Amino acid sequence: MLPGREVFWNIQFGEITYALAVVVIGILIYAIYRHYRRWQVGRPANRFNHLVRRIRDIIVIAVVDGIFHRKFFEVANGLGQRSASIKNWLPRELYAGLAHFLIFAGCIVFLIGSFLDFISHYFFHFLQGSLYLWYSVVVDSFGILVIIGVILALVRRYALRPDRLDNQRDDLVVLLLILAIVVTGFIVEGLRIAATELKVTPDWAPWSPGGYVLALVFSGLSQSALLAWHTAVWWIHMLLSLGAIAYVALFASRLFHIIWDPVNVFFRSLEPRGVLSTLDFENEEYFGTGKIEDFTWKQLLDLDACTRCGRCQDVCPAYLSGKKLNPKQLIQDLKGYFTDVYPLATWGKVDNNGESRRDMLAEVVTEQVLWDCTTCRACQEVCPVYVEHVDKIIDMRRNLAMERSQFPEPVQEALKSLGSRGHPYRGTSATRTEWADGLGVKVLGDDDSEVDVLYWVGCSAALDDRNMKVSQALVKILQAQGINFGILGMEESCCGDPARRMGDEYLYQTICQSNIEILNGYQVKKILTTCPHCFNTLKHEYPQFGGNFEVIHHTQFIADLLRQGELKLGAQDRGKITYHDSCYLGRYNNIYEAPREIVQAVAGHNQVELARCRENGFCCGGGGGHMWMEEEPDQRVSERRVAEIIEAKVDLVATACPYCLTMLEDGLKAKGVEESVKAADLSELVASLIVKNR
Numbered sequence: 001m002l003p004g005r006e007v008f009w010n011i012q013f014g015e016i017t018y019a020l021a022v023v024v025i026g027i028l029i030y031a032i033y034r035h036y037r038r039w040q041v042g043r044p045a046n047r048f049n050h051l052v053r054r055i056r057d058i059i060v061i062a063v064v065d066g067i068f069h070r071k072f073f074e075v076a077n078g079l080g081q082r083s084a085s086i087k088n089w090l091p092r093e094l095y096a097g098l099a100h101f102l103i104f105a106g107c108i109v110f111l112i113g114s115f116l117d118f119i120s121h122y123f124f125h126f127l128q129g130s131l132y133l134w135y136s137v138v139v140d141s142f143g144i145l146v147i148i149g150v151i152l153a154l155v156r157r158y159a160l161r162p163d164r165l166d167n168q169r170d171d172l173v174v175l176l177l178i179l180a181i182v183v184t185g186f187i188v189e190g191l192r193i194a195a196t197e198l199k200v201t202p203d204w205a206p207w208s209p210g211g212y213v214l215a216l217v218f219s220g221l222s223q224s225a226l227l228a229w230h231t232a233v234w235w236i237h238m239l240l241s242l243g244a245i246a247y248v249a250l251f252a253s254r255l256f257h258i259i260w261d262p263v264n265v266f267f268r269s270l271e272p273r274g275v276l277s278t279l280d281f282e283n284e285e286y287f288g289t290g291k292i293e294d295f296t297w298k299q300l301l302d303l304d305a306c307t308r309c310g311r312c313q314d315v316c317p318a319y320l321s322g323k324k325l326n327p328k329q330l331i332q333d334l335k336g337y338f339t340d341v342y343p344l345a346t347w348g349k350v351d352n353n354g355e356s357r358r359d360m361l362a363e364v365v366t367e368q369v370l371w372d373c374t375t376c377r378a379c380q381e382v383c384p385v386y387v388e389h390v391d392k393i394i395d396m397r398r399n400l401a402m403e404r405s406q407f408p409e410p411v412q413e414a415l416k417s418l419g420s421r422g423h424p425y426r427g428t429s430a431t432r433t434e435w436a437d438g439l440g441v442k443v444l445g446d447d448d449s450e451v452d453v454l455y456w457v458g459c460s461a462a463l464d465d466r467n468m469k470v471s472q473a474l475v476k477i478l479q480a481q482g483i484n485f486g487i488l489g490m491e492e493s494c495c496g497d498p499a500r501r502m503g504d505e506y507l508y509q510t511i512c513q514s515n516i517e518i519l520n521g522y523q524v525k526k527i528l529t530t531c532p533h534c535f536n537t538l539k540h541e542y543p544q545f546g547g548n549f550e551v552i553h554h555t556q557f558i559a560d561l562l563r564q565g566e567l568k569l570g571a572q573d574r575g576k577i578t579y580h581d582s583c584y585l586g587r588y589n590n591i592y593e594a595p596r597e598i599v600q601a602v603a604g605h606n607q608v609e610l611a612r613c614r615e616n617g618f619c620c621g622g623g624g625g626h627m628w629m630e631e632e633p634d635q636r637v638s639e640r641r642v643a644e645i646i647e648a649k650v651d652l653v654a655t656a657c658p659y660c661l662t663m664l665e666d667g668l669k670a671k672g673v674e675e676s677v678k679a680a681d682l683s684e685l686v687a688s689l690i691v692k693n694r
Contacts (some may be wrong), residue, residue: 003204004128007121009192010230017238024242024249031249032259034344035304041342045296047267058266066262069104071311071384072097093311099156102149103178109142133207140189140210143182150179164310164328170253177244184237190214191230195223252344257307261385264305267298268386272540274377274588276394279505288398288503290361292334292341295392302387303335312379312389317619317637318372325372327379327389330365334392337364361396361404370396371408374637375501375624376583381615397503411502414628419507422493423459424628433489435461435468439475442486444522451486453478454524456538458531459494460658466665467658470530473687474554480690481566485528491518497533500541502625509545512537516547526550528557530683532584532657533623539589553585554683555656559594562601568691569601575651577603578610579682580641580664581617582657595656595682602685608650618644622659633670642667645677652678654685 008014064070072093113135120127127135153175157167189211197205198215205212218226248255269275279287289295312327313319319326341357358364370393379389400406401415414424433443435457442451455478461471478485493511500508519527527549529535539551561567579599585591592614599607612618621637631637642664645653655661661681668674 001201002129002132003201003207004125004132005192007117010195010227011234017242020238020242024245027246028249031252031256031344035252035260038338038342038344039297039300039304041293042295042297042300043293045298047269047298050270053270054266058262061265062262065265065384067105067108069097069101071382072100095152095156099149099152102145103153104149106142106146106149106182107178109139110146113139133204136208140186140208143186143210146182147179150175150182162310164313166308166310170251173247174253174255177240177247181237181240181244184233184240186210186214188230188234188237190218191226191233194218194221195226195230252304254307257305257385260301260305261307264301265386267301269388269391272588273590274375274390274536274584275540275544276391276500278509278544279398281506281509286399287402287505288400289392289395290399290403292338292360294399295395299388299392299395300338302392303331303338305385306331306335306387307385308332309384311382311384312387315378315382315616317374317376317378317621317640321621321637321640322632322635323372324366324368325370330369330393331387331389333364334360361400365396367400367406370400371411371625371629373624374583374619374621374626376619377587378583378619381587394501394503397501398505399503401503402506407502408629410629411625414625415499415502415504415507418494418499418504418511422511423463424494424498425459425463428463430463430465430468431490432457432462432492433487435471436475436487439472440479441475443489444486445489445491447486451484452526453483453485454519454522454527455485455487456495456527456529456534457487457492458529458534458658460662461530462492464658464662467661467681470658470661470681470683473681473683474528474530476687477558477561477567477683477690481561488518488522495531495534495537497537498625498628500537501623512542512545512547516542516545519547519549524549526552528552528554530554530656530658530681532582532589533659536584536588553589553591553594553656555585555594555598556591558683558686559597562597567686569686569689570691572689574603574606574685576606576608576649577652577654577685578608578645578648578650579613579654579656580610580620580645580660581613582655582660583617583619583623585656586617587615595654598682598686599654602654602682602689608648610644610648612644620657620660620663622657622663627659627662636667636670638663638667639670642671642673646671646673650677652680654680654682656682 116127116135156162157165157171157175161167189208190213193205193208193211193215198219205215218229221229244255247253281287286294292300306328308328310328312331313329316325316327318324337358337360361367361370373390373393375390375394377390380387383389397407401411407415413426417426418424441455442449444451444454455471455474457471460467462468493515495515496508496511499505499511527538529538529551530553532553535551535553538547538549542549558567562569577599579595581587581592581595585595596607610617618641619637620641621631626637645664645668653664655664658681661679664679665674668677668679
């Protein structure tokens with residue numbers, strides 16, 4: 001006799017479960033349709049483009065992020081580079097990742113095992129002999145792992161209780177349901193083995209380790225008791241399994257993320273990171289998002305896909321600095337409001353409309369929460385299901401700025417200056433070209449000769465006293481290398497990034513279209529920038545309005561010169577040097593290596609990585625308009641970052657962004673360490689060591 005088992009052994013009318021399964025699946029399909037109907041109240045969004053790429057990517061993401069849990073198990077600093085602490089060589093989510101992986105992997109193996117059982121029973125019988133024994137040991141082993149995973153999850157949620165987890169009743173119900181299903185499954189198996197294999201084929205029993213242990217416990221029962229208990233527990237196990245699916249469907253349980261997450265990943269934005277949507281001012285009836293219906297259907301899908309895991313909360317610089325913004329809570333508040341306005345039970349009909357509806361931007365989210373965001377994208381970097389937090393915040397800011405004219409006074413003043421003077425530095429008396437006095441820089445319009453590269457100076461490097469030194473340093477490098485470059489001079493205006501991130505899309509588009517006209521008038525093809533915000537806007541957002549240029553950040557340009565051996569540097573001991581990753585250069589544009597190549601050329605073995613770097617880098621606090629906004633002294637993001645720099649015991653922090661340079665220098669002064677720890681742009685370090693070879 002070959003090893004094997006009968007699917008409905010000792011069960012009469014077991015096929016009834018198939019009918020029950022059809023009912024449960026029908027309930028699940030109905031629930032999915034209810035959610036789909038709700039999403040349709042949102043505005044259109046083209047997320048069906050590039051279908052081949054979406055299908056290909058969802059397969060890769062499902063394997064890397066789904067099966068192998070990359071978001072859990074990647075090392076804390078993103079790529080495992082040498083850092084100040086050994087803990088940063090370990091997976092950032094080792095405990096949570098292990099618990100989730102054990103549960104996930106075990107359930108997947110269970111589903112595959114059940115499917116193989118069904119095929120073997122009804123179509124061709126292949127689960128027998130040694131194949132059955134190996135099948136049994138694998139399925140049982142993964143069942144044991146599920147139990148371990150559930151216990152780890154229970155301990156984490158209800159004993160360790162990390163701050164980011166807000167335990168709800170559903171969390172406990174889900175874990176107990178999974179535990180009950182697996183445990184009753186082992187009990188059923190143990191009773192069957194005790195009634196059959198232990199007595200007839202005892203060599204088979206150990207191949208089902210979970211059931212075998214329980215079979216030994218049950219071996220003292222009579223045959224009739226074993227059969228009776230087996231039947232009773234079998235039905236309990238089946239009803240629990242089917243009931244769990246019905247529970248998820250009817251009560252919109254967190255386990256619904258098993259369905260929504262791959263859907264949300266499939267429909268994620270394929271635009272360059274952080275590129276914002278445009279507004280058609282000639283045809284739009286409203287500006288920005290002031291009501292739940294103003295979100296797109298994909299943004300409403302985001303709300304259902306969020307699993308409340310709290311990773312975004314753990315990395316948000318605003319939240320960690322004590323501000324009101326909590327990206328997880330933002331999404332959950334919007335989700336709760338969405339359900340209040342469009343309850344699932346009403347099939348998408350408004351049940352709480354008109355005067356009784358709460359104002360989404362005053363009573364649900366609040367203005368302070370929206371203005372706290374620095375747009376650093378750390379939340380989206382760690383989100384395992386690709387929820388788009390920043391886009392929603394900017395859309396709501398647009399409504400505040402353009403529909404309600406509600407924004408902090410410093411924002412209002414910066415926008416006024418942008419509109420009237422072409423830059424947000426309201427108090428400056430400097431002109432666009434004063435920084436270049438005596439440097440012999442060619443100005444397009446004053447000189448008819450063509451240039452190979454346009455240096456887009458940017459507002460900070462042209463108008464801020466400290467950052468003028470950065471533009472002067474870059475000019476020194478360009479001239480030393482014989483680069484044929486020029487600037488726009490007085491014709492240069494702000495790129496528009498501050499206006500767009502502060503919600504004034506109309507002002508941004510006005511600035512953008514004017515700049516494109518000027519650049520096209522000079523037939524500019526290649527643009528060099530020192531500001532990552534200018535770089536990101538010119539490279540990725542100007543094409544939305546027909547401005548297509550080759551845009552290079554100065555760290556890329558300098559690193560390329562170093563690689564080619566064109567740029568020779570002398571030696572100078574500046575002590576230990578670390579590099580602070582700019583959010584708009586790193587997370588927005590994936591430029592991590594070029595700045596580090598420059599630091600390596602300057603510092604050699606004195607190069608030090610901060611504990612939080614690369615993808616896991618911490619914001620300086622200047623993005624999203626915060627360069628021109630006031631912060632409470634005890635809530636300054638820059639000072640938190642400076643504390644990490646001080647902890648690294650370095651002598652100098654190198655930057656590649658004017659916002660970062662300003663914010664970090666302010667933080668160093670606030671901490672009283674400006675004499676012992678210096679801040680400088682990478683171009684300044686290179687310019688001070690340059691060896692003329694021409």
